[in-house]
Amino acid sequence: SQQGEEDPQALSIQEGENATMNCSYKTSINNLQWYRQNSGRGLVHLILIRSNEREKHSGRLRVTLDTSKKSSSLLITASRAADTASYFCATDNGGNNRLAFGKGNQVVVIP
Amino acid sequence: GAGVSQSPSNKVTEKGKDVELRCDPISGHTALYWYRQSLGQGLEFLIYFQGNSAPDKSGLPSDRFSAERTGGSVSTLTIQRTQQEDSAVYLCASKPRLEGEQYFGPGTRLTVT
Numbered sequence: 687s688q689q690g691e692e693d694p695q696a697l698s699i700q701e702g703e704n705a706t707m708n709c710s711y712k713t714s715i716n717n718l719q720w721y722r723q724n725s726g727r728g729l730v731h732l733i734l735i736r737s738n739e740r741e742k743h744s745g746r747l748r749v750t751l752d753t754s755k756k757s758s759s760l761l762i763t764a765s766r767a768a769d770t771a772s773y774f775c776a777t778d779n780g781g782n783n784r785l786a787f788g789k790g791n792q793v794v795v796i797p
Numbered sequence: 798g799a800g801v802s803q804s805p806s807n808k809v810t811e812k813g814k815d816v817e818l819r820c821d822p823i824s825g826h827t828a829l830y831w832y833r834q835s836l837g838q839g840l841e842f843l844i845y846f847q848g849n850s851a852p853d854k855s856g857l858p859s860d861r862f863s864a865e866r867t868g869g870s871v872s873t874l875t876i877q878r879t880q881q882e883d884s885a886v887y888l889c890a891s892k893p894r895l896e897g898e899q900y901f902g903p904g905t906r907l908t909v910t
Contacts, residue, residue: 719898731898774839784830785899787840
């Protein structure tokens with residue numbers, strides 16, 4: 687069942703600005719992952735944060751995890767036109783190793 | 798190295814016909830997943846294979862859907878007597894170990910007319 691929910695659903699920003707997306711979930715997790723999807727096809731893994739981690743960085747990406755609030759945020763700094771995509775959070779509860787995906791965030795970066 | 802590949806990339810079929818979708822995972826990856834994504838929606842889990850264990854079929858929406866994974870590698874998702882609501886992008890992913898990221902293929906866009 688889907689348990690990730692991203693907020694906001696759609697975001698339009700100017701190149702160079704930061705983009706922030708949030709994700710909430712309902713059950714306990716082993717880790718939370720963020721993926722990017724271009725043009726409605728294959729997903730690309732961006733970053734994984736474990737349940738005992740609070741913040742993680744990868745290049746221009748910063749992910750936070752608050753297990754007490756069952757929420758995560760993805761920040762893209764200094765956005766580029768190439769960052770235009772849909773971004774999904776997915777939770778792994780460690781039980782059956784399947785990921786539960788949210789509905790996604792459409793981000794448009796205007797050059 | 799080669800990533801996950803899927804074929805065909807696009808498939809148009811008439812309602813009532815059967816279709817087979819193929820997934821070639823990354824060599825050595827023990828776990829393989831199938832997902833379905835309807836237009837503008839998130840990913841819906843369909844089925845999961847892990848090594849030689851019995852697959853987790855709990856996400857298959859009806860008995861018209863089935864999947865096999867031969868020799869622990871290539872997987873085929875079969876949809877019998879297709880319906881228009883089966884139209885979606887079908888995504889395959891593989892994973893090298895129990896925990897961690899999944900590597901996705903480019904998907905098969907299925908259109909049932």
